[in-house]
Amino acid sequence: MGNGVSRYAAWRERADAIEREGLKRTLRALVPVGQTRAALPGGRVCDLFSSNDYLGLAEHPAIRAAMASGGAGAARLISGNRRGHDALEDALGAWMGRPVTLFGSGYLANLAVFTALFGAGDHVVSDALNHASIIDGLRLSRCARSVMPHGSVGVPAGATAIAVEGLYSMDGDFAPVVELAAAPGAPLLVVDEAHAVGCIGPGGKGVAALAGVTPDVVVGTLGKAFGAAGAFVAGPPEVREVLVSSARPFIYTTGLPEGVALAALAGLRLATDARRERLAAQVQRLRAGLRQVGVDAGGVAHIVPIRTGPNTMALAAALLERGFLVGGVRYPTVARGDERLRVTVSAEHTDEQVDRLVEALAVVTVDPNVRSAG
Numbered sequence: 001m002g003n004g005v006s007r008y009a010a011w012r013e014r015a016d017a018i019e020r021e022g023l024k025r026t027l028r029a030l031v032p033v034g035q036t037r038a039a040l041p042g043g044r045v046c047d048l049f050s051s052n053d054y055l056g057l058a059e060h061p062a063i064r065a066a067m068a069s070g071g072a073g074a075a076r077l078i079s080g081n082r083r084g085h086d087a088l089e090d091a092l093g094a095w096m097g098r099p100v101t102l103f104g105s106g107y108l109a110n111l112a113v114f115t116a117l118f119g120a121g122d123h124v125v126s127d128a129l130n131h132a133s134i135i136d137g138l139r140l141s142r143c144a145r146s147v148m149p150h151g152s153v154g155v156p157a158g159a160t161a162i163a164v165e166g167l168y169s170m171d172g173d174f175a176p177v178v179e180l181a182a183a184p185g186a187p188l189l190v191v192d193e194a195h196a197v198g199c200i201g202p203g204g205k206g207v208a209a210l211a212g213v214t215p216d217v218v219v220g221t222l223g224k225a226f227g228a229a230g231a232f233v234a235g236p237p238e239v240r241e242v243l244v245s246s247a248r249p250f251i252y253t254t255g256l257p258e259g260v261a262l263a264a265l266a267g268l269r270l271a272t273d274a275r276r277e278r279l280a281a282q283v284q285r286l287r288a289g290l291r292q293v294g295v296d297a298g299g300v301a302h303i304v305p306i307r308t309g310p311n312t313m314a315l316a317a318a319l320l321e322r323g324f325l326v327g328g329v330r331y332p333t334v335a336r337g338d339e340r341l342r343v344t345v346s347a348e349h350t351d352e353q354v355d356r357l358v359e360a361l362a363v364v365t366v367d368p369n370v371r372s373a374g
């Protein structure tokens, strides 16, 4: 601007304010080393306990090989539908026992579910800890919405639908799906199984399947346990019909690259009971180890939150110095005062990796220098 004020002054101020509040986020370039390790810039190799690659598939040779195809070039409804998309939808549909529709990501799948399947006249009740993509989908929808306390089963009268996560991404606990499925007035039940599919329940079908519940709509992701990218929505045939013909995140976006769809298909086939058992065994080892050294962990499955208070980033840095990459989670991803380390377990972690992480956590969580660094 001619008056000497930068054209981008407002954005500079916004970026500076984020930094002043201690909320600046930075990207780190990692080079995978096998399934559970990564080289940091400078070459040091660390153990990864921060990935959602729960079954250790993202670097599997079959997934890497499947990725080798071109882009879709257009939305699937234009000229971007490939045989790989159909093959993946057929395989996911056979696995879930219901028609499935693919999306570019879990974020887009949730935008689609809440904007296309609900509207004026609906009242959707959402768990307080639901993922940002559910919150944003509900904000974009014309439905009435209300938030219920995390884990609550007290669904308000008149609700037409309930939205929960099967396994909560930051707290690692399960939604009370049995009680919710029996809520008075029989509201529709939408369960986002992003972190559970592939890992939990019979055949890895998720938390609801584990509890013997068939939600009306299930959202699953393909970029976490299945090692690829993308997501799917499963439900009755009407759900697919509505999504394909009216969901904006389906219609107005380029189809997944075919290689990604084929990689997800490979991931689905590689997600065996044997891998799930290995994951469960390492989860048990980590949780038992933490109990033994007196580190308090939340949740029940492969997402293991350790509440830290505001020094969570200092703790994550101290762990990194000891060779472990663990995510520090802070506001706005979680509420202020509820900061935590988010440890995630992989079926490919060795006993030794898990044991060494437990030792490191036992040290850093009581280190007075780290504790005072918040």
Ligand SMILES: Cc1ncc(COP(=O)(O)O)c(C=O)c1O
Pocket (backbone or CB within 6 Å): 105, 106, 107, 108, 110, 131, 133, 165, 169, 192, 194, 195, 221, 222, 223, 230, 231
């Ligand atoms: C519960 C939940 N739903 C949806 C998503 C979004 O999935 P994606 O990473 O495929 O966009 C996430 C991402 O972590 C999530 O935790």
